[in-house]
Amino acid sequence: MYIAAVVLSVLLALFSFTAGAPKAQLKGSVPEGLIAKGLSSGLVRFIGLAEIAAAVGLVVGIWWPPLGIAAAIGLAVVMIGAVRYHAKWGDYANSEARGAATAPILFAFVAVAAALTLTASQ
Template identity: 40%
Template sequence: MTAAQIALAVVLTLVFLPLGAAKIAAVPFMRQAAAHLGMSPGLYRVVGALEMAGAVGLVLGLASAPIGVAAAIGLALLMTAAAVVHLRHPDPLVRALPAAVLALTAVAYAGVEIGTG
């Protein structure tokens, strides 16, 4: 386990746990975001659950590389889909940027994990 793997896992976990929890709890900001994108609160909760599962998978990946890689790939796919949803919704590019950066960060984690494994 390298410092880069640990750092990427920690950063991604610290981003996805609270965001996923906020979506599951349907806090007002997240309800507004779901409505803006035309998503039901139930679907947004599913997205939040997937984010939290991915974050947990990254933590477990510190002990088991295949779990971490699978979680990172899942999060990368989820964030790629989020970026596409923002772009198709005609949001400005800046609204899709965080999801794209998170997708690339998750891919970087998977790449570092696979490269050192």
């Protein structure tokens, strides 16, 4: 179970960091799109920093599981917020935006799985 927890934590950390870095720096098309749809630049930066913090927490959580569990749960909460945001803007009905909009659903499930495997591996 520990190996599964490590694999899930590392994969989630990579995803979370690569998704959060552009938002934290407010560079690239993703932050610009979020701001264009009504999110403030401060909120976009906060989301990016939360994703980066989750990545750090997941990696450190390999050695200290309580932090990894908290980071995985926090990332799941952020992803659920992203799902609500995409639903509000109708991205699931739009065939062009559907691909990017389904990623938070997948990663919310993976974050919950990581939290469960980290808990079971203690």
